[in-house]
Amino acid sequence: MGLSVQPNTATAAATPLNQAPTNPHQLVIIPNDTDHPPPPVLATAAYLMDMDTGATLYAYNPFMHLPMLSTTKLMTALLAVEHGNLNQQVTITSALDRDIQQHISPDSSLFGLKKGETYTLRDLLYGLLLPSGNDAAVAIADAVGGSYQHFVDMMNQRARELGMYDTHYMNPSGLLATGHYSSAHDLAVLGRYTMSNPILHQIANTRIYHIPKTAQHAEHYLVNGNQFLWWYPGADGGKPGWDGNTDFVQVVSCTRNNRHLIGVTMNTKDWWTDMRDLMNWGFDDFQWTSPYDVDLQHPIPYDYDWGYFVRDKKTNxxxxxxxxxxxxxxxxxxxxxxxxxxxxxxxxxxxxxxxxxxxxxxxxxxxxxxxxxxxxxxxxxxxxxxx
Structure with a gap:
């Protein structure tokens, strides 16, 4: 895979955010913590990146093509803030409503858009990133791209500009589709870029968001489905994706001890162990923190989907x-x-x-x-x- 490991004393020149690498498949891995071994992961692929420098701290199957699920929405959100106006009004017309029904699945996670309603693009972004609304993704695609397909073309063009050469989009939501894939490396690049955007970082770091009822739309109480935000110290953004079985994907932003890390795990059934191990190792801080313990004090949203984390034990x-x-x-x-x-x-x-x-x-x-x-x-x- 063109991977090489350098000692921790090596220095990595900061990689400009919007500059694609000359050879994206040549990685220099510079571990921050050499007092502990790099952790094994249950995920099929994983990545850990220094947000500030772009340095690779950890890479496991970094270029493998895998379903990216709802982490797709990070690219959708990025194009929305780059090409749209957050205050612009988006009306769910009959045509847009048909488009939404055509491009969501029966088990889709939804923001809850109804025909005839009007929302700001900002509201749609919260509906996209917090409850992972597939309907919000389609509405954003049509509003920002002019058409669904043109927006998908914009997504693929932006991926190439960012050096995401192992990524291809077929939709703005992350529904499983042939030809819709990414890699752990590319999701780290996308995570770094999106979480460097103050607007997206703020939205992704919002746990609960209230959209009051108006004459134009219904009331919404939105809860952030990024469970890592609710229990791991320093977690401040990112986006998870889950297909309802055992395939979990996540991009996590975390800031601690004056360091900012971006972690990615793809195709794992134990997301909290994998990401915690990577972040603990990246920060060189192994003080025990468990979602099970936190959940007993302050319930973590959707904890029931994971058996209330009772499997998480110090002896694991x-x-x-x-x-x-x-x-x-x-x-x-x-x-x-x-x-x-x-x-x-x-x-x-x-x-x-x-x-x-x-x-x-x-x-x-x-x-x-x-x-x-x-x-x-x-x-x-x-x-x-x-x-």
Whole structure:
């Protein structure tokens, strides 16, 4: 894939926001945290980018073409603010209503547009990004592009201008369609660009938005479906997408400790673990935060769709490529032969969680610190002991 890893001391020149790279498939990965291993993910593809510099911090299958679902709406919103007037009036005419009915599916998430109503483009943007209204996406496409198809053409042209060469749009909403796809890298580029726009960043960071009833339209109480906003420290924007099964896609903006990161996961069934692991690693901050704990104090919207996050426990692990185990609580992995000794001699109860990476020394010795003890193994004799 043309990936190369540089030491953390490397510096990355800031990439201009609106400048496409010379070779988009050549990445230099500059991890911010070298005291912890990069986390494995359950997602098919994942990406972590420094918002300020454009530097790639993490990449896993970054150019793989996958359904992008409702993260599509970030591009729809971008074109709306670039080509539209937020105060312009959009009326749901009979023709537009027919267009909406033609281009949404029976299970679509909706803003709730009705024929004869009139909204501002700003209202439509809130209806697009918070409840992920597919009807709002079609209305914006017609209003801003002049026609549905012309707007889709504008989306593809803007993608090329931004260097999103592994993205192709067939609609403004994200409905599954042949030829409608993106990649983790491209969604990070789009996330960086859209979240640098003050208007879009503000809308995407709004948890609840009230549109009062007027003579022109009904009242709306909009709740942001980006659940990461409701529980993870510093989360301040982005857009999720979900097809109602196990395929979850998300673009997340997060600001902490004077750093701004953009994270992407595609095709995952455990979005909170994947994105939390990436963000914790990117910020080098592994203080435990769980949607399960937060949900008990302040309910997270749509928590019931995910079983109220009861699966999220400090003891959860992810498999690693070298037959090891990644502990999400402390952000460290344990691998054979240390893992074998760990499991046979009491595991977490006796040793606690890993609190350091393996340390290799002369004489074929490897050791790793845990909360309650250190395990040392002789790689030649395959003998291990507790220190």
């Amino acid at each position: 692990t992810l498999p690693t490529a070298n037959h090891g185990r990644y502990y999400i609580y402390t952000g460290y992995s344990v691998s054979p032969p240390i893992l074998n000794f760990f499991d046979k001699n009491g595991g977490l109860d006796k040793f606690g969680f890993p609190i350091g990476m393996p340390n290799y020394s002369q004489g074929n010795l490897v050791s790793q610190r845990f909360q309650k003890a250190t395990i040392q193994c002789d790689l030649a004799g395959k003998q291990c002991k507790r220190l």
